[in-house]
Amino acid sequence: MDTALSVQGLRVWRGRSEIVRSVDLTIPSGQVVALLGANGAGKTTLIEGMLGLLPMKADKLDLFGQDVRGSQPWEMVRNGLVVVPQDRYLFTDMSVQENLELASKRSGRSQEQVFELDALYDLFPRLAERKGQFAGTLSGGERSMLAIARGLALQPKVLVLDEPSLGLAPIVVDLIMSTIERIAHSGLPILLVEQNVHQTLAMASWGYVIESGAVTASDSSEALLRSDAILSGYFAVDVESVEGGS
Amino acid sequence: MTTLKALRNTTPRQTINTLIVVASMIGAIVFPWVVDPALVGVGFIALIYAMRNFTWNIAGGLVGLLSLAHVAGFGIGAFTVAILTWGHGVNVWLAILVGMLLSGLVGIVVSSIMSRFGVNAFFFALGTAALSLAVSGIAASWSLTGEVDGLQNHTSGEGLLHLQWFLDPKPLYYVALILLVVIVCFTMWLTSRTRFGRSLPFIREDPDMAASMGIDVVRNQALTMGLSMALTAIPGSLIAQYTSFVSYESVLTLEIGILMMVGAIIGGSSTLAGPIVAGIGIAALEEGLRAFDVTSSSVSSITQIIYAAIVILILRLGADGIVPMWNALLDRLFPSREHHEVEPELESNDKEPAHA
Amino acid sequence: MLMQILVTGLLQGVIYALIGLGLFLVFNVMRVVNFAHGYFVLIGMYGLLWIAPTSLPSYLVAAMGVALFAATFGYVIERWLLEFTLHKPGHAQLVITISLGIAMQYFFQIKFPEPYQTIANPWPFSSVEILGVSVNSGRLMAAVISLALTVLISWVVYRTSLGQNLRACSQSLPGAVHVGINFPRVYRGTFAFGAAIAAIAGALLIPFQPVSPHFGLDLTIKAFIIVVIGGVASIWGTVLAGLILGLAEAAGSTFVSGSLTSSVIYLLFLLVILVRPQGLIVRKADFA
Numbered sequence: 011m012d013t014a015l016s017v018q019g020l021r022v023w024r025g026r027s028e029i030v031r032s033v034d035l036t037i038p039s040g041q042v043v044a045l046l047g048a049n050g051a052g053k054t055t056l057i058e059g060m061l062g063l064l065p066m067k068a069d070k071l072d073l074f075g076q077d078v079r080g081s082q083p084w085e086m087v088r089n090g091l092v093v094v095p096q097d098r099y100l101f102t103d104m105s106v107q108e109n110l111e112l113a114s115k116r117s118g119r120s121q122e123q124v125f126e127l128d129a130l131y132d133l134f135p136r137l138a139e140r141k142g143q144f145a146g147t148l149s150g151g152e153r154s155m156l157a158i159a160r161g162l163a164l165q166p167k168v169l170v171l172d173e174p175s176l177g178l179a180p181i182v183v184d185l186i187m188s189t190i191e192r193i194a195h196s197g198l199p200i201l202l203v204e205q206n207v208h209q210t211l212a213m214a215s216w217g218y219v220i221e222s223g224a225v226t227a228s229d230s231s232e233a234l235l236r237s238d239a240i241l242s243g244y245f246a247v248d249v250e251s252v253e254g255g256s
Numbered sequence: 257m258t259t260l261k262a263l264r265n266t267t268p269r270q271t272i273n274t275l276i277v278v279a280s281m282i283g284a285i286v287f288p289w290v291v292d293p294a295l296v297g298v299g300f301i302a303l304i305y306a307m308r309n310f311t312w313n314i315a316g317g318l319v320g321l322l323s324l325a326h327v328a329g330f331g332i333g334a335f336t337v338a339i340l341t342w343g344h345g346v347n348v349w350l351a352i353l354v355g356m357l358l359s360g361l362v363g364i365v366v367s368s369i370m371s372r373f374g375v376n377a378f379f380f381a382l383g384t385a386a387l388s389l390a391v392s393g394i395a396a397s398w399s400l401t402g403e404v405d406g407l408q409n410h411t412s413g414e415g416l417l418h419l420q421w422f423l424d425p426k427p428l429y430y431v432a433l434i435l436l437v438v439i440v441c442f443t444m445w446l447t448s449r450t451r452f453g454r455s456l457p458f459i460r461e462d463p464d465m466a467a468s469m470g471i472d473v474v475r476n477q478a479l480t481m482g483l484s485m486a487l488t489a490i491p492g493s494l495i496a497q498y499t500s501f502v503s504y505e506s507v508l509t510l511e512i513g514i515l516m517m518v519g520a521i522i523g524g525s526s527t528l529a530g531p532i533v534a535g536i537g538i539a540a541l542e543e544g545l546r547a548f549d550v551t552s553s554s555v556s557s558i559t560q561i562i563y564a565a566i567v568i569l570i571l572r573l574g575a576d577g578i579v580p581m582w583n584a585l586l587d588r589l590f591p592s593r594e595h596h597e598v599e600p601e602l603e604s605n606d607k608e609p610a611h612a
Numbered sequence: 613m614l615m616q617i618l619v620t621g622l623l624q625g626v627i628y629a630l631i632g633l634g635l636f637l638v639f640n641v642m643r644v645v646n647f648a649h650g651y652f653v654l655i656g657m658y659g660l661l662w663i664a665p666t667s668l669p670s671y672l673v674a675a676m677g678v679a680l681f682a683a684t685f686g687y688v689i690e691r692w693l694l695e696f697t698l699h700k701p702g703h704a705q706l707v708i709t710i711s712l713g714i715a716m717q718y719f720f721q722i723k724f725p726e727p728y729q730t731i732a733n734p735w736p737f738s739s740v741e742i743l744g745v746s747v748n749s750g751r752l753m754a755a756v757i758s759l760a761l762t763v764l765i766s767w768v769v770y771r772t773s774l775g776q777n778l779r780a781c782s783q784s785l786p787g788a789v790h791v792g793i794n795f796p797r798v799y800r801g802t803f804a805f806g807a808a809i810a811a812i813a814g815a816l817l818i819p820f821q822p823v824s825p826h827f828g829l830d831l832t833i834k835a836f837i838i839v840v841i842g843g844v845a846s847i848w849g850t851v852l853a854g855l856i857l858g859l860a861e862a863a864g865s866t867f868v869s870g871s872l873t874s875s876v877i878y879l880l881f882l883l884v885i886l887v888r889p890q891g892l893i894v895r896k897a898d899f900a
Contacts, residue, residue, distance in 0.1 A: 063789065087792030099787030101780050112776050113791045164791060322703050373886040378645045381706055382836055383885045386878040389833060393875030397868070404871075510829055511717075514710055521707055553725065557718035564715035571704045572693060 012039035012074075014168045014199035015060075015091065019069035022052075022059030022223075029055040030066075030223040036216075037168060040197045042190075044214035044231065046207055052223035053203045054096055057172055061086050061093050074167065087116075090167030096176060096203075098157040102146030106137055106156055109145050113163035124196070125162040133189060134159050151182035155189070162193065169193070170201045187213075211235050268590035269583055273529075284433055288426045296425045298543050300498060303432040306535030307439065307491040309523065312516035314443060315363070315484035317525035319477055320460035322377055325366050325384035327513030328391045329359035329485035333492025334507040338407040339400060345411070348419045352493045360486030367481035371474045388510050395504035406503025409496075419497050432494055436532075439487055443528065456480060488516075515560070518567045524577025533578055538563060617862045619745040623755040625858020627813055629851040630758040631831060632838030633765055634809035636850045639839055641782045641802045644694060647709040650831030651716040652807045655682045656814020657823040658720050661729055671734035675815035679808040686807025690800045698799070713828055720825040728822035735819070750819035757816055761809070766847045778802060830874075837881045 015037040022030035030052045037043045047053050059066035062083045071079045073089055081089065101109050110127055117123070131138035134155045140148060145156060154174050161169060171190065175183040187209050194200055194213060204210040211217055211231040219227040219234070227234065266274070288296045308330065315321045336355030340346040346354075366387065370380055395401040414420055421427045446453035458466040459473050467473045496502045519538060523530030538559060545555045575581055635649045659678035665671040689712065697705040735749040742752075769775035780788040781798050788795055817823075834857060842853035857877070864873030 082794070083789045084792045084794045087790065093790055095786065095790055097786070099784045099790055101783045101787055103783050104776075104779065108776070112773075112780060115773050115776075116792050160791065320703075322706060369886060375885065377703065378706060379885050382645075382833075382840075383882050385833060386837075386882045386885070389830075390875040390878035390882070393871040393873075393878065397872040397875070509826075511714065511826075514714055518707065518711055518714070521703075554722050557721045560718040561715045561722075564711035564718075567711045568693060568708050568715075571708055572696070574696075 013037070013072070014039045014074060015201070016070060016072040017060065017068060018071075020056065020059060020066060020071070021068070022055050022064050022066045024055055024064060028223070030059055033220065033223075033225055034228075035201075035218060035225070037199050037201055038216075039199055041216065042194045042200045042202055042214040044210045044217040045201055045203045045220065046210070046217055046234075047220040051220050053220060054172055055223070056220070057093055057170055057201075057203065060170075061091065087164060090165075091170070092161045092164045092166035092168070093170040094157045094161040094172060094174060096172040098153050100145040100148075100153060100156055100160070103144060105142050105144055106148070107141045109156060109160050110137075110163045113160045114165075117163065117165040124165055124198075127163070130159045130162055133162075133192065151178050151186065154178060154182075154186055158186075158189070158193075166198065168199050168201070170203070172203045173205065174202075175204065175206060183209075208235070267587075269586040272586055272590075273583075277529075288429055293425075295543070296429055297498075298539060300425055300429045300432055301542075302536045302539030303429065303436055304491045304495050304498075304535075305519065305539050306532040307432065307436050307494075308488065308512075308516050309519040309531030309535045310436070310439065310443075310528075311484055311487035311491070313484075313520040313525050313528075313531040314487065315481045316517060316520055317527075317531070318447065318456045318460065319480050320377075321367065321477065321481055322381045322517065323366075323384045323481065323484075324381055324510065324513045324517065325362070325387050326485055326488045326516055327508060327510060328362060328388045329488040330492040330512060330516075331391065331395065331504070331508035332359040332362065333489030334496040334502045335395065335401055335407075336489070337493045337496045338402075338409070338502040342407060342409045342411055347417070348493075348497065349417075352490065355489040355493055356486040359489035359492075360482040363485030364478045364482035367478040368474065371477055385510060385513070388508075388513050392504050392508040392510065395508050402503060404503070404505075406501060406506065409500035425498075428494070428498055432491075435490055435494070439490070440528065440532070447528075452476060452479070511560075515563070518563060522563070522567050522570060522577055524579035524581070526576055527579040527583075530577050530579040537578075613866065615743050616745050617859070617866055619742055619747060620751075621859035621862030622855060623747065623751050623858070624862065625855035626755040626758045626762070627816060627854075628834060628838060628857050629854025630762055630816075631810055631813045632835050632842065632850045632854045633762060633847065634806035634813075635835040636839050636842065636844075636847065637765075637769075637778070637809075638803055638806040640844055641778050642698070642799050644698070644803070645706060645709070646803075646806070647706060647832055648689075648713040648716065648828075649806070649810055649835050650833070651713040651828035652682055652686065652810035653814040653817070653831050654716065654720055654823070654825065654828045655685065655807075656811035656816075657818045657821075657827070658724060658814075659811065660731055660815050660818045661724065661823060664731055665734060666732060668734050668736060671731075671819075675812060678811045678815055682811030683804040683808040687800050687804040689807075690803035694803070695796065695799070713832065717825045717828050720828075724823075724825075727824050730820070730822040731818055733819050748820050750816075754816035754820070758813065761812065762847075762851055765809070769847060833878070833881075837877070837884075840881070841884055 013036055015035075017033065017035040020030060020033045020035070021028055033056060035043075035045075035056075045053055045056070055064065058064045060071065062081055062085075068079055071077065073086075073091055076089070078086060078089055078091070087093075101112070104112070110130060114123070114125075114127060131141075136152060137155055137159055140152060145153070148156060154176075158171065158174060161171075174190065175186050178186065183206065187206065190200070190202065191213050202210055202214060211234055214231045217227075217229065217231050217234045218225050227237070229237065287299055291299075312323070312326045315323050315326070333352070333355040336358060337348060337351045340351040340354060341348045366384060370383060375383060396404050401407065409420075411418065411420065414422060416427070416431075419428070419431065447456065448454070455466065455471045455476055458469065458471060459476060463473050492507055495507065499506070519534040520531040523532065523534030523537075525531065541562060542555055542559045545558055570577060631649075631653055634652070635646060638644055638646050638649070656675070656678045659681065660671070660674055663670075663674040663677070665674045693708050693712070694705060697708065733750055735753050737749050739746050739748050740752060741747070769778060777788070777793050777798055780791065780793055781795050785795060788798075838850055838853040838857055841856065842849035842851070860877060860880075861873060864876060
């Protein structure tokens with residue numbers, strides 16, 4: 011089996027403190043891998059470290075067998091590692107169309123365009139209706155859709171989705187999750203970071219659980235779903251944080 | 257004596273710096289008697305620069321207000337003396353007090369208004385710059401301030417009461433020295449012994465945090481700004497008495513305001529001694545360039561360029577200024593047994609002016 | 613007299629708008645508050661004074677030359693003096709640009725000790741009459757070229773993919789990074805471009821505006837006035853603010869002395885700062 015992204019011994023710092031400690035992670039080609047963990051476990055830090063936004067060290071960081079350690083974030087994106095960030099970071103004073111155009115123009119002339127603009131609008135009919143609207147005026151669900159669509163417009167080889175359903179109504183979450191499943195069917199390797207454990211593991215083939223910056227469990231989705239110990243540990247923290255938040 | 261006792265408990269750095277301060281103080285006192293009479297004037301200018309930087313730094317360094325309004329205070333000090341004393345025969349000391357009050361009032365009003373509207377640091381600098389330019393423009397077009405020609409001193413009184421000596425620059429030099437020492441001692445007392453003064457570093461580091469500690473940030477900023485600008489009027493008044501001439505070009509250009517800020521930063525605006533060292537330094541630099549037979553019009557230009565280059569270099573290297581660098585050097589040369597980490601508060605070792 | 617104010621004010625305003633645009637771009641894209649901007653205009657003015665072109669072609673070539681020089685200069689400044697300040701809080705950026713301006717001012721002072729010099733009129737006509745007002749050819753052509761450049765710049769910003777990248781960095785720096793924009797390169801380019809615009813404005817000014825080193829500071833403050841009044845939303849706000857400033861100056865100087873006019877303008881500016889400080893919000897660094 012081909013490996014899309016392979017990480018070994020990844021350590022990431024935020025300021026002076028080491029948040030992520032020696033993480034190993036593999037995304038096989040054409041599969042969805044889930045990254046689970048409570049709030050503050052270091053998921054976003056791990057992703058920002060991989061992308062080169064935060065200071066990091068790794069024994070190995072291979073993108074399709076090519077060592078990409080020490081690359082700048084924009085080089086990572088050009089090499090095909092696209093992150094759809096948790097905060098979305100849309101260009102608020104540009105229209106939906108312009109957000110997507112900008113990304114697809116940046117995707118490199120030589121790359122084959124898997125996700126054409128029309129295909130993206132097919133995937134997200136809601137965005138097609140909002141084509142001319144400024145991104146700053148979109149609803150939360152639409153923002154998440156636009157962020158994913160913009161990521162796809164960059165023609166990724168590996169897509170990292172950082173909590174695409176964060177803060178959305180359940181019905182919108184379902185819509186977004188099913189769209190992600192459709193994207194996965196196209197064969198794009200995806201690292202899906204989510205709080206929605208069941209829905210996420212349902213589409214993932216493999217899952218990692220991280221706690222305080224280290225991987226505490228890594229197994230096939232079925233095994234993870236069955237293993238109560240891991241899930242209860244994960245939920246214990248999660249339930250607390252949900253209670254605190256509401 | 258308490259000083260001897262204190263010496264035993266101090267780090268080598270503090271000992272060395274104390275010795276430097278004492279030596280500089282002695283040097284400053286004997287200076288007019290051991291140098292060429294022409295250099296006494298240079299010494300006086302050096303003291304004015306030092307005072308200017310130091311008083312700017314009360315607002316700029318202690319609470320971190322990057323003000324370009326201080327030149328207005330400097331100009332107010334000069335013009336009040338020119339208008340009241342030279343024009344209307346008011347006693348010069350009284351005029352200085354009036355100048356300080358006016359300037360302090362401007363400072364309080366500016367700071368209050370700025371914080372009232374929640375202006376950030378860049379706007380503060382920009383707004384105070386606009387204010388100084390406006391004041392400068394008014395001075396250049398108002399008959400009271402002599403329009404573009406400025407005002408001349410034609411009074412004939414001599415002596416301490418009139419703050420005027422026609423032939424000997426020494427008395428004015430000592431007046432400036434005493435005032436500088438008084439201002440420095442007052443500031444040291446304020447920052448170390450009063451609640452108000454001790455709150456200032458907290459405001460500089462994090463205004464929100466300071467407010468949550470129960471410090472009245474807006475009021476204390478305004479008072480500091482007022483105090484700082486009131487004191488900046490003093491060197492303005494002194495330079496007016498020294499040159500017997502005041503015009504908007506000589507005391508009210510934004511460049512002077514920028515120099516105060518740059519000078520304090522070069523010296524190290526987190527220290528009390530820094531701005532003074534930088535003030536003396538620039539006067540020495542100007543004099544040194546004159547010795548190199550540079551034409552007089554270029555001297556000040558070259559000094560300004562060197563000054564600007566130094567401050568850019570210091571910031572580029574991520575350093576804090578001359579005095580903090582000097583302290584770091586001493587700490588490296590003479591490491592003390594216990595390692596004292598310097599808190600982000602002000603150093604209280606100040607250096608007095610010595611050689612120009 | 614009204615016509616006089618209107619014509620001279622608008623003509624001057626267009627040039628102010630061009631100067632303001634350079635600062636606007638730098639501020640808007642990089643969130644850098646460049647206090648040396650007015651001095652970049654002086655590069656253009658003194659550059660042409662030094663070259664002293666005698667014919668129209670040589671004038672145009674010289675103008676492009678100083679623009680190129682200013683762009684290189686701006687690039688170097690951004691790379692070596694500003695880049696390290698971008699993600700740091702504090703006053704380093706402000707003090708560095710102010711000091712750079714001061715250094716340039718006194719450099720010009722030494723290099724060109726004779727104040728208020730100008731160059732020979734490069735245009736093949738001396739003056740024209742517009743709406744009954746006689747206008748110097750240098751002033752007219754400066755306004756025409758400034759207007760053309762303004763339109764060109766707005767086309768680049770709003771219609772090209774280069775401009776799209778600039779706007780992306782301006783609207784969301786992290787967003788720009790996530791779509792693979794090499795933002796340090798965009799920043800360097802923007803700063804160089806801003807400096808080049810300023811220098812061109814200087815080259816346009818010099819045939820009818822005798823130069824003095826202290827113009828640098830005045831122009832910096834005026835450029836800030838324009839950017840603050842114009843707001844960060846669009847280029848056209850900046851252009852409008854430039855025109856307003858030009859008109860205000862023309863109107864003011866008809867009735868009172870020049871220095872008092874500027875005083876009033878500065879005081880009004882102070883008011884604007886107080887009333888809408890959100891006009892220029894300094895964005896916090898998103899990445900370390």
